[in-house]
Amino acid sequence: SQQGEEDPQALSIQEGENATMNCSYKTSINNLQWYRQNSGRGLVHLILIRSNEREKHSGRLRVTLDTSKKSSSLLITASRAADTASYFCATVPDSNYQLIWGAGTKLIIKP
């Protein structure tokens, strides 16, 4: 199944602007996690939101979760050049513990 599909596939914005990425999923989940990956590098955990939560903040990151629409969004405010990376959502279904990953959004912040 195509659990965890992000859109847009690519996003290019000016430094200082806000970046919003969306994620949709298909099955019932326990939680949803967002990760960042710089080109060819490791997966850095950003934030986890549980199915009974609607919004969560961490620094310049804001994540929302709408379980009725099976969707989540990641907002990065006041973007910086260092935010340039690929961003992935990954869901943990109710039925098991594995992360099911989307294809990611490639974010480019232009200085």
Place this chain on the structure above:
Amino acid sequence: EPEVTQTPSHQVTQMGQEVILRCVPISNHLYFYWYRQILGQKVEFLVSFYNNEISEKSEIFDDQFSVERPDGSNFTLKIRSTKLEDSAMYFCGDGLSSYNEQFFGPGTRLTVL
């Protein structure tokens, strides 16, 4: 801050050879995972490991794959007879409990020639 570490960072091997990828998880974490990412594709789950046994595995994790936690600190992934299609980035992950954050190492890039 504790981190997951992985060695080697890059492994080049000939088709048919055995490889062992190594991971040192964060010390108080109890759940361990392997995922892989073929270049340009999604990250895929391979296996989860808890209490010294496999708790879940995907269809990718066939008889050619095995995992072990030989000494209570290292967590290894062995591929017995590598194929060209095993070329990928392999990520070791861990978590404090089953429904908490999963933290990942920097990955091992496996190239099978």
